[in-house]
Amino acid sequence: MLDVGFAVRANGLGVRYRRGWALRDCTFELAPGTVTALVGANGAGKSTLLRLAAGLQRPTEGVVEVGGEVGFVAQEKPLYRAFTVAEMLRFGRSTNASWDQEYAEQLVGEARLSSDAKVGSLSGGHRARLALALALARRPQVLLLDEPLSEMDPVARETTTRALMVAVAETGLTVVLSSHVLAELEGVCDHLLLLDQGGVRLAGDVDELVEGHRVVVAARGADFGDHEVVTSREGERQITALLRLVGPPDLPEASAPALNELVVGYLRAGEAA
């Protein structure tokens, strides 16, 4: 557990590339022990944000602080292709003071990676699991993962998220993971950080965010009172709307959105804007 009050904290964080701002005015705080889904359309700034938090890139303005040892697995899963799995572990052990060899071997075993297999011969999914095992075995306090699940088959996703969740339960590890696979995040992430065109559009506890919204199917031209329409789709007679509740939820026909619906709703609203 971290003894500071936050795991990741950003204040007015911004990055400008030649083509413009990739990230701007990002302010948020993630508590220790939380598991945050970092979501957003392609180019929304997810990878940039993770690289900044990992200390691999300097911001143009603002600050981001991480309260503890940080581990980072980039989307490209950088590994030495000519090394074997066992050599990768030996490399990890010799370059990290906090290395946990027993844990590394356990994770590699769970991933069914043979120790004499060459990294270059592994499938994308297996390379991703090896990269994650190497990051976890360093026993970081904050783990930043860029698209950790994207190349994995369903079984590998399940075992990987389980290994992550066990690490959270055992050590109070803080996890931030970016993902496009929204269905996999339900039950895995307790917090959401949604980026839209380089800015934080939505952030907070997943259950509270879900309870603060409603999906409603109503007649066209229906009046939703004070509730803010995030996005809506009009059919011939009916309109399906995602609403952000403002005041009490006085909408008997409406139901709370699934996490997936909530995220897609905001991303769609961002595209339309």
Add this chain to the structure above:
Amino acid sequence: MIEFRIDRRSGVSTYLQLVHQVKQALRLGVLGVGDRLPTAKDVVAQTGINPNTVLKAYRELEREGLVEPRPGLGTFVRRSLATPGVAEDSPLRGDLLEWMDRARELGMGRDDVEALFRSVLDKRF
């Protein structure tokens, strides 16, 4: 010990699914006063869900007075929700079994029975 089953596609939040499943077990007598709930770590190992979600569900059950944490020991059931009607040998259960057998003899499927049961349930409760 209760086993949790999480449906990721149900649209019901994971923490509410846990709360409902504990209450269901309390109603059916699967869990009784003094029984220990699995630790967050046990549930995570079993289901792969987030341990914070398990703790949140247990806090909600505690708030409702159904369970209590005992530091260093775990979370224990404080109050049962079982009513005499749900017991394995209760006459009500026997009547319902007979009724379901009759429905099956009439060629009704699970969906038909569920629809009929729900419509009567909604009328009376």
